[in-house]
Amino acid sequence: MTDSAARWFRAYRGTPEPTLRLVCFPHAGGAPTAYRTWAGALPKDVEVLATCYPGRQDRIGEPFAESVHAMADRISTALAPLADVPLALFGHSMGSVVAHEVALRLRSRYGVSPVRIFVSGSEAPHCRERSAEQPEKDTDFLAELRRLGHSSLAAIDDPLLLELVLPSIRSDYRLSAAYEPTADAPRHSAPLVAYAGAGDGDCTPADLAAWSEYTSAAFEARTFPGDHFYLQDQEQQLLAHISGHLQSDLRLRQVLRATRAGRT
Numbered sequence: 001m002t003d004s005a006a007r008w009f010r011a012y013r014g015t016p017e018p019t020l021r022l023v024c025f026p027h028a029g030g031a032p033t034a035y036r037t038w039a040g041a042l043p044k045d046v047e048v049l050a051t052c053y054p055g056r057q058d059r060i061g062e063p064f065a066e067s068v069h070a071m072a073d074r075i076s077t078a079l080a081p082l083a084d085v086p087l088a089l090f091g092h093s094m095g096s097v098v099a100h101e102v103a104l105r106l107r108s109r110y111g112v113s114p115v116r117i118f119v120s121g122s123e124a125p126h127c128r129e130r131s132a133e134q135p136e137k138d139t140d141f142l143a144e145l146r147r148l149g150h151s152s153l154a155a156i157d158d159p160l161l162l163e164l165v166l167p168s169i170r171s172d173y174r175l176s177a178a179y180e181p182t183a184d185a186p187r188h189s190a191p192l193v194a195y196a197g198a199g200d201g202d203c204t205p206a207d208l209a210a211w212s213e214y215t216s217a218a219f220e221a222r223t224f225p226g227d228h229f230y231l232q233d234q235e236q237q238l239l240a241h242i243s244g245h246l247q248s249d250l251r252l253r254q255v256l257r258a259t260r261a262g263r264t
Helices: 068-082 094-110 138-148 159-178 205-214 235-263
Strands: 020-025 046-051 087-092 116-120 192-197 219-224
Touching: 020 094, 020 235, 068 094, 068 159, 087 094, 087 235, 094 116, 094 159, 116 235, 192 205, 192 235, 205 219, 219 235
Parallel strands: 020 046, 020 087, 087 116, 116 192, 192 219
Antiparallel strands: none
């Protein structure tokens, strides 16, 4: 079974001739539908690709990923052919470390560096504590999800949907808890932006600032009102900020390309 782009990525708006692809990675237990409205708020020439992890939605019959690293291996393989236009990566919570690991593989294996990496709601990789075992009782585990304001609250409060979504949420939480960053990895050459909700007690300003150690380019940290899932209520403001960076990155690439052409 090949790791094709169609298996891993969902596009909720057609973009016939994209000038840039923004690849989005969901949180633990998340699905690509978390990004279904993003394309409408970004420039029309930006193609938004939402990643679908194994074991959910139309991939529900597939086994869950064994680790963040195994999943990053497969995603980077599927994504490399789409690097015919510039790529930017966005990840929220567990999706942040997936984006980080995918970016490392794109550069080391395929010579592709994203124009920018956006991480959200996550401590820097070396700051993440390997969590204790998740609660065995579903009631205790669901209480923790409610504390975080998990985006799947509507589903976990519905007994019929809970049976479908709980296994993928538990699997992703195990992946996140067991994750250890790639040792001796080089810094990203792409600028990096770190976001969080101001009320997210699990991702402090110091946690965000620590992401600066992962790039040799520009770094920015920014908070928005809200908790761990601030990006639901602050979507318009977040996407305006992302859009500004992407348009600036594309203009810079055009200037550099024109400068190089003038020297030849």
